Amino acid sequence: MNQNILIGLERRAEKLVLQIPAALDSNEYTSLFNEKFAELIVRECIDWCNAHATIDGTAQKIVESIKKDFGVE
Secondary structure: OOHHHHHHHHHHHHHHHHOOOOOOOHHHHHHHHHHHHHHHHHHHHHHHHHHOOOOOOHHHHHHHHHHHHHOOO
């Protein structure tokens, strides 16, 4: 994956975790960060598929499968 995209996703994940109104220890922070970071990567993949969709609907089928398999709405 493009390094700039990863850096941007890391920053977004960090912001999302820091917005949680609770005191987190380092293990909780790391766990939540990893969860948010993974979710953002999956969403980036979904966005890529949607941007490169073809008329035959293959990309949409892939997107639906990704959403189902990774539990992303």
